[in-house]
Amino acid sequence: MQLKYSNDEKVFNIHTDEIPYLSVAMLDGLGVPNLYSTRLLSYDEESGRGSEGLRTALMKWEDKEEAAPHIAGMRDKLARQIGSSIEHECVTDQKHTNYVHVAKKEDIGLTWQEPRPLHLQYVDGIVSDIPDILLTAFGGDCPPVYLADPGRNAVGIVHAGWKGTLARIPAVAISQMVVHFGSDPKNIYAAIGPGVCRDCYEMGDEVYQAFASEWSRADADALLSKYPARDEKGCEIMGGKYHLDLFAANKLTLLRAGVQESHIAVSNLCTMCNSDIFYSYRAGRLENENAAMIVNRSKVR
Numbered sequence: 118m119q120l121k122y123s124n125d126e127k128v129f130n131i132h133t134d135e136i137p138y139l140s141v142a143m144l145d146g147l148g149v150p151n152l153y154s155t156r157l158l159s160y161d162e163e164s165g166r167g168s169e170g171l172r173t174a175l176m177k178w179e180d181k182e183e184a185a186p187h188i189a190g191m192r193d194k195l196a197r198q199i200g201s202s203i204e205h206e207c208v209t210d211q212k213h214t215n216y217v218h219v220a221k222k223e224d225i226g227l228t229w230q231e232p233r234p235l236h237l238q239y240v241d242g243i244v245s246d247i248p249d250i251l252l253t254a255f256g257g258d259c260p261p262v263y264l265a266d267p268g269r270n271a272v273g274i275v276h277a278g279w280k281g282t283l284a285r286i287p288a289v290a291i292s293q294m295v296v297h298f299g300s301d302p303k304n305i306y307a308a309i310g311p312g313v314c315r316d317c318y319e320m321g322d323e324v325y326q327a328f329a330s331e332w333s334r335a336d337a338d339a340l341l342s343k344y345p346a347r348d349e350k351g352c353e354i355m356g357g358k359y360h361l362d363l364f365a366a367n368k369l370t371l372l373r374a375g376v377q378e379s380h381i382a383v384s385n386l387c388t389m390c391n392s393d394i395f396y397s398y399r400a401g402r403l404e405n406e407n408a409a410m411i412v413n414r415s416k417v418r
């Protein structure tokens with residue numbers, strides 16, 4: 118797998134199993150099974166179908182009854198590589214909210230029920246202390262944030278696009294872990310997974326304004342900077358466009374929520390710079406999405 122990293126840190130382990138995937142080295146060290154999928158999953162030999170598998174296929178395929186087992190089968194293969202299966206799975210709904218659901222046993226396996234139960238709609242984050250539960254989020258440039266509190270046997274996952282990031286979804290998830298599992302933020306480990314990098318992430322002025330008003334002007338200045346944009350002829354356009362650093366913004370939210378800096382891993386992989394390996398919305402390569410999975414199991418227990 119030829120990946121372009123933004124620094125030399127060893128954030129991810131690469132696995133070239135039957136279906137290649139990445140995992141967060143820090144979480145691996147805690148014995149918490151986790152993964153981030155790649156495009157290399159996208160071809161299913163049994164059905165002969167390519168570019169379909171994890172999530173969006175359900176929307177594209179007209180025959181949902183035909184699609185559901187196929188999609189489930191692909192994700193199940195992936196989950197089994199980290200010792201889990203979709204029989205234990207609860208997935209996010211991905212509506213760019215900051216709503217975090219505390220998963221119960223009865224939420225497991227409702228993945229593709231249509232319509233999705235009301236309490237699982239608008240969910241962009243899930244936390245749970247159910248042993249062995251598998252939590253899955255998806256992203257086409259929006260980074261996932263993985264959370265683990267091994268001492269409390271609890272995990273979480275959130276989908277953090279710019280709207281969820283603005284609405285501090287990792288802090289909402291942590292507050293749910295504090296309230297429901299008795300977690301202390303200083304014992305929580307957090308990993309910001311692959312997503313679009315600052316250089317690739319052009320934003321309108323309204324995004325700067327939103328961070329300036331909902332966070333602070335100092336934060337907006339630190340997280341968004343204006344680079345000169347170029348026209349079709351390659352000439353610089355005056356003023357340029359804002360670029361948002363989603364990784365830095367989510368790290369700041371985690372730190373302010375009380376997570377220790379030594380417990381935070383930050384992605385050095387951009388989905389758009391690596392769009393031959395990952396699905397990327399901005400790169401126009403969103404036939405599907407990448408899956409981020411975490412299992413509630415650790416060697417601390």
Ligand SMILES: [Zn+2]
Binds near residue numbers: 315317388391
């Ligand atoms: Zn990039």
